[in-house]
Every structure is written in structure tokens, then in C-alpha cells.
Amino acid sequence: MSAEIDNQPTDSAPLWRTSKPRTFWSDAAHSFSRNYTGMLGLLIFVLLLLAAIFANQIAPYDYLAQDWNNLLKPPNANHLMGTDELGRDVFSRVLMGARTAFLVALCISTISTTIGLFAGALSALLGGWVDRVVVWIMDALLSFPSIWLAAFVSVVTRPTIDSLTSGLYASTGWAMFQDRVIFSYLVVIFAIGFVAWPYMGRLVRSQVLSLREKEFIEAARALGAGTRWVTIRHLIPNVLGSVIVTFTLSFGNAMLYESSLSFLGIGIQPPGASWGRMIFEALGRLRAQPYLIIMPGLTLSLVVLSLQFVGDALNDALNPRSHSR
Amino acid sequence: MTTQPEVLSVHNLRTHFPGPALGLPWQGRTTVRAVDDVSFSISHGHTMGLVGESGCGKSTVARSILQLVRPTSGQVLFEGIDLCKLKPKALAPLRKQMQIIFQDPYASLDPRATIGFTIGEGLLIHKLVNERDLRQRVADLMLMVGLNPAFENRYPHEFSGGQRQRVGIARALATNPKFIIGDEPISALDVSIQAQIINLLRDLRARLNLTMLFISHDLRAVRYLSDEVAVMYLGKIVECAPTDLLFKQPAHPYTQALLNSVPKPRWVDGRQIAEIKGEVPSPLNPPSGCYFSTRCPHVMPRCKQEQPALVEVQAGHKAACFLLNDVSHPI
Numbered sequence: 001m002s003a004e005i006d007n008q009p010t011d012s013a014p015l016w017r018t019s020k021p022r023t024f025w026s027d028a029a030h031s032f033s034r035n036y037t038g039m040l041g042l043l044i045f046v047l048l049l050l051a052a053i054f055a056n057q058i059a060p061y062d063y064l065a066q067d068w069n070n071l072l073k074p075p076n077a078n079h080l081m082g083t084d085e086l087g088r089d090v091f092s093r094v095l096m097g098a099r100t101a102f103l104v105a106l107c108i109s110t111i112s113t114t115i116g117l118f119a120g121a122l123s124a125l126l127g128g129w130v131d132r133v134v135v136w137i138m139d140a141l142l143s144f145p146s147i148w149l150a151a152f153v154s155v156v157t158r159p160t161i162d163s164l165t166s167g168l169y170a171s172t173g174w175a176m177f178q179d180r181v182i183f184s185y186l187v188v189i190f191a192i193g194f195v196a197w198p199y200m201g202r203l204v205r206s207q208v209l210s211l212r213e214k215e216f217i218e219a220a221r222a223l224g225a226g227t228r229w230v231t232i233r234h235l236i237p238n239v240l241g242s243v244i245v246t247f248t249l250s251f252g253n254a255m256l257y258e259s260s261l262s263f264l265g266i267g268i269q270p271p272g273a274s275w276g277r278m279i280f281e282a283l284g285r286l287r288a289q290p291y292l293i294i295m296p297g298l299t300l301s302l303v304v305l306s307l308q309f310v311g312d313a314l315n316d317a318l319n320p321r322s323h324s325r
Numbered sequence: 326m327t328t329q330p331e332v333l334s335v336h337n338l339r340t341h342f343p344g345p346a347l348g349l350p351w352q353g354r355t356t357v358r359a360v361d362d363v364s365f366s367i368s369h370g371h372t373m374g375l376v377g378e379s380g381c382g383k384s385t386v387a388r389s390i391l392q393l394v395r396p397t398s399g400q401v402l403f404e405g406i407d408l409c410k411l412k413p414k415a416l417a418p419l420r421k422q423m424q425i426i427f428q429d430p431y432a433s434l435d436p437r438a439t440i441g442f443t444i445g446e447g448l449l450i451h452k453l454v455n456e457r458d459l460r461q462r463v464a465d466l467m468l469m470v471g472l473n474p475a476f477e478n479r480y481p482h483e484f485s486g487g488q489r490q491r492v493g494i495a496r497a498l499a500t501n502p503k504f505i506i507g508d509e510p511i512s513a514l515d516v517s518i519q520a521q522i523i524n525l526l527r528d529l530r531a532r533l534n535l536t537m538l539f540i541s542h543d544l545r546a547v548r549y550l551s552d553e554v555a556v557m558y559l560g561k562i563v564e565c566a567p568t569d570l571l572f573k574q575p576a577h578p579y580t581q582a583l584l585n586s587v588p589k590p591r592w593v594d595g596r597q598i599a600e601i602k603g604e605v606p607s608p609l610n611p612p613s614g615c616y617f618s619t620r621c622p623h624v625m626p627r628c629k630q631e632q633p634a635l636v637e638v639q640a641g642h643k644a645a646c647f648l649l650n651d652v653s654h655p656i
Binding site: 216218225226233237318 | 425
């Protein structure tokens, strides 16, 4: 760039502006709203989320009700996704499976993100032996294949969680602590949350470590900014982008893991509805009644794909470098 | 030069960092003496140039003055207040009076903040203006440093290095500081842009009546901007003099070698000066005696044992070298 241009505006922007001052967050929202794939992903995700929340209202049948006159019927007007070998309505079961999937995935990604955020940030900020211990734990957990570790944890912790919930039932008398389905939710949430948090922890730790050394943090301190200002105005906007993206993707991953564990028979227990479990039960009917596998499988793929779209769009939106103007 | 009140005076400033650990845990750690016994002062409206090779502690002096790095010992008097003794809370309101322009215009701007926010950040932190006046003030600052105010909503990556450095200058000037440190503000820029930024700094200095500490390893820039120059070597000031005097009659062998390293050293009236050899010793393990003794062409046995003190060679011209006490050794 030549010397003359440097002093001048690089394009023909008006010398006086009419627009309001923008912030990082308003720019990010604007950029996201113009990303059509991201908006499509968000739309699909929100529709499926609403379907999961209002599953009871939408479902045409009780998801456990067996209709012995309608066994293994392919999709038709009465049964949108057909019926399974016990005559249960697959559409209703997929809806209830969505409820399980969203609930469990939300719990898992919230818990693992929270733990990862705190562990990573504390590890980076405190340093010393805290850092060494946290990094050691995270590396140890990450060194196992996640699905094996999650399966192992779910099997090992089952009796502990069982005695915990029966203890809670004895002291509170609340029916939810006696419910076997809720119990299997807890086992799955604990097992997957246990293997998922180090991913977030490592990300946050490395981000905070590299940001702490950046000159713009020092520049803010030279201006007189305190720790709170630096954290809110500089650290969070710079870290939160990747945290939100990772959270979005971890939500999809948590769904996949829940289905995998249920598929293996160590996740959600019957009578709870789970897509993984539905696929497992229909495995022998792959040729005769493929819709039994396709329906829950397709829904699962659709959610995970929509989250990928949303994650990608967020990644772009939260990085000013990729904004198109 | 009339005698003006001193805006900044630094006395016996030392900033040491813990270095790498020694072999065994109980042996403790080594110490990096980044800044070792530095004293100087800058009068109101004057500019002090600070020169030296990379790694000699120039930037640490800047950060120690602003208390971005807490000095190990010594005094930093800003208008008579010792900054080293102040707690962070008490220091914060003073920060609007002293600002710094950083070397790297890429790393020193938050990539996720609009430049309008970056420039106005100091005003927001110190609550100096209300919401409405903020935009006006930011626009004024942008015009002052030669940026179009229409770009307030843009992000740093949309600008060239020179434009970013202008943002850095505007940010530093936002709170109307009395004292500005330029920590190698031009070394990361193209040569053509360097001249622009230097001239901008010179204009702004005159317009805003700024006192400056200009740190650079570019001797031409220092000569152009400074009233006085201090030469640093391995954490110590080895020579300090008014600019003309230092460039015409450098007293210390290191200064002479430094000046000689600039192409066409015409100003040293034809005298042959030995060129600088070897590497800067590690501040982890500085040589005994004079720190420059390992590379000095005039080294004497005494240089290996004692450290020369900074002595006045002539009025206002100080240097730390044993040769200067001894008339029989003309340099």
C-alpha cells in the first residue's frame, strides 16, 4: 500500500456517518442472520426442539400403547411412520425419543461446558500445581476412546447412582427418584458428561493462556481497566465465540453418544424411548421393515446436521474476520 | 532549553524477572536483570529517546514506568508521585495522564472490538464523557490521527499496519495524557509508513504539548524526534546526552559502535571507530565489571573487575566508561 492511500479511506465511505455505533455482539447477530445455512439449521433445530417439548400434545398415540391388530405396519395415514413389532406407533415413539435426546443432550452439554469452562479458566489463570493437576486429569480422560470410556463409566457407576437415588427417595419420598427411566437418564448424563468436559476444558485453557499474553490486554490495563473490565470487554468476547461453537457441536455429539449407549443396551432403559434403542430393537428387521430404523436414524441425523450448520454459522458470526460486507 | 518542571523522573529503577530454574529444585531460580539501576528524567514538553539493541530492556523500562510490570526496586516519580508505591486502585485514575503506543499494531488491538470502541475505551473506563459526546470525541480523535471517522464500526483486520498504528495513537491520546511512551511505534511498519507515523507523532507532540519517551532502535528516528537520548546496554544506561551532543560527540564506546552501525556515519568527523563485534551477553549471566567489556574494543583489565559509574563528561552529557576519567586515553 502506498503512502498516500494510507492516509485516506480505502473505499468511498461517507466522511460523516449516520449509522449507530455497532458492537461486536450486534455485528455477530447481523452476520448470523444473513447466513442462510445457519438460519436453516436453526429453523430445523427449533422445530425439532418444539416437537420434543410438546411431544405429549403432538403424538397421536401413547408411545407405549400396543395395538395388536396393527403389527409392523408400514407408514400409512393412521400411523405416519408405521408401527413396530408390538404395534406401537413409531411416530409417537420418535417424538418421545426426541424428548429424551434433547433433555439428556442439554443436561450433558450444559454440565460439561460449565465444568470445562471453570476447570480450563482456573487452570490457565491460577497456573502452578492446579494447572498441572487439571491438565493431567484432562489428558488422562482424553487418552481413552470416548465411547468405551462412557460405556465403562455407565456400567461402573450404575450401582452407585442406584443407591444414591434410592437414598434420595427414602429421604424425600419424591416419585421421580424411584422412576427407572429417570435413573437411566442420570446414568447416561453422568457417563457422557464425564468424558465430554475435557474437550471444553482444554479449549478454554488454551484460549485463556494465549489471550493473557496478548498485547491488547496489556493495552487495556494501561488505559486503566481493572480485571472486571478486561474480563467482560476483552476476555469473554474473545473466548466465548469458540465456547459457543463448541457447545453447539457438543450438543449434537451428546445426542450421538446417548444413542450409541442406548444402542449398546447400556443407555436409556425401556420403557423410556430412545432413538438408539429403537434402532437396536429393529436391527433384525433391517430388510423387511427398514422404516423402523430409517425414521429414528433420519431424525437423529437431521438434528446433528442442523447443529453443525448452526455451529458453522456461529463460528463465522463470532469472528469479525469472516464477516462479509 | 529552559528548565521546565520534570514530568517524569526515574531513580535507580530495577526490574528483575525470575529466570529458568537452576539444575536442582532447592537451588532456586536464576534472575534476569532486565532493567538494572536506570535513572533519568524528562522535563515538561521534552522528548527523551531511548535506544539500544533488541533485548536490552527498553520495553521493560516502558512497562515498569507504567507499572504494567511492577519494578523490583527504585522510584518512578510522575509529577512527584511515586508510582511504584501506589496500589492498583490508586494508580488507575493516574493512568489517563500517561499512555503508551505499542510496537505491534496487530497484537495491540482487540480483534473483536470495533476501532471506535478501542479508541473510546479509555474515555469509557474513566467515565470522562457521556454517551453522546463519546462519538464526537472518537470522531475528533480519528480525524486528528488521519483516519476517516466513518470507519468507527470497522474491525482492526480491515486496516493496514499504518492505519492500525494510527488507531493505537488515537487510543493513547483519547484521555488527554500529559506523558506518552512510544514503545518502538514504528519498527513494525513499512519504511514509507514509518515517516508518516513519525511526522504524525511530531505534529501531535507540538499540538498537544506532550512529554514523550520515544523508544526505538532506529537512530535516525530518535535523532529526528528527541531532545535528549539515553543509550541502553544490557539493562543499564551507558550514555545520556542532548541529542546533538550525543550524535556529534559520542563518549561511550558502545554508543560510538552503535552510531557506526548506521550507514554513512559522516557526523563523527572522519574519525575511525571500531565496529561492534560479538553478541549481547545474556542478562541471566552478565559479565563481571563493565557489561560492555566482552565486546568493547578499548577493554582494559580494570573493566573486567569494576563497574564504571555514569559520570558527567560535560554539562548535561553523562557516560559510564573508565576511559572518560583518564585523559591519557583519548577515544
